[in-house]
Amino acid sequence: MADKIIFPETTSQSRTKKLTLIGLMTAVLCILGPFSIPLPVSPVPLSLTNFAVYITVYMLGMKCSTASVLVYLILGTAGLPVFSGFGGGLGKLAGPTGGYLIGFLFIALIQGFLMDRFPGKKSAAVAGMIPGLTVCYAFGTLWLAGQMNLSFGAALAAGVIPYLPGDMLKIILAAVIGPKLRARVRKI
Numbered sequence: 001m002a003d004k005i006i007f008p009e010t011t012s013q014s015r016t017k018k019l020t021l022i023g024l025m026t027a028v029l030c031i032l033g034p035f036s037i038p039l040p041v042s043p044v045p046l047s048l049t050n051f052a053v054y055i056t057v058y059m060l061g062m063k064c065s066t067a068s069v070l071v072y073l074i075l076g077t078a079g080l081p082v083f084s085g086f087g088g089g090l091g092k093l094a095g096p097t098g099g100y101l102i103g104f105l106f107i108a109l110i111q112g113f114l115m116d117r118f119p120g121k122k123s124a125a126v127a128g129m130i131p132g133l134t135v136c137y138a139f140g141t142l143w144l145a146g147q148m149n150l151s152f153g154a155a156l157a158a159g160v161i162p163y164l165p166g167d168m169l170k171i172i173l174a175a176v177i178g179p180k181l182r183a184r185v186r187k188i
Contacts, residue, residue: 018060021185022068025056029072029082036084042158043096043148045084050136051170053107054129058178059185062112069108073101099143100159103136110135122175129171 032052036045057065076082079089083101093101111128118124137160145155 018064021060022064022071025059025065025068026071026075028052029056029068030075030080033072033076033082034084034086038085039162042162044100044140044144044159044163045097046163046166047084048170049084049101049104050107050133050167051174053104054111054125054170054174055178055181057108057111057115057128058125058174058182060112062109062116065112066105066108069104073104076101096144096147097140097159098147100136100140102143103139106135106139107132122179125178126171126175129174133167133171 029049029052032048036047038045053065053069056068059065060068072082073093076088077090077093081088083092084097092098107129110132111125114124114128115121141152141155141159144150144159145152148155150158
């Protein structure tokens with residue numbers, strides 16, 4: 001449904017526009033993803049990647065944003081330095097923070113699903129970001145616990161709790177910026 005709102009044409013021009021926006025938003029993920037701040041209390045760095053995913057979903061809807069995140073993950077797995085700390089490669093994806101990286105797909109799917117079902121509703125976007133992030137965090141925390149031989153509680157304390165205030169700020173910023181960016185793209 002959101003594809004029809006963002007891409008009203010059904011021509012090859014529409015397909016070209018979709019592919020261009022998927023590529024553009026993948027580039028945004030690749031640019032913002034590496035910038036991170038390591039925290040001394042956690043193997044998980046503070047990054048803007050989930051914010052970039054929220055904006056990607058605003059711009060593309062569920063299907064296309066999921067494709068964009070998947071391409072980002074493939075590029076990083078192939079060795080491009082697009083993951084936090086300018087890391088890349090299969091080792092980074094299979095390492096302690098790999099579950100959070102894969103979890104970005106859940107954000108795109110869940111936020112995108114709600115935004116597609118309720119287009120133009122800011123509350124639907126926020127309602128999608130929160131459970132999307134929750135599922136991302138649950139998957140990432142289980143992954144982190146398994147990789148580092150931690151209890152779920154210890155992995156939660158290391159990989160989630162320190163990030164919650166910043167993540168709430170990212171959700172608020174995405175809810176403010178996302179609709180404005182989406183409206184600008186629709187005018188182009």
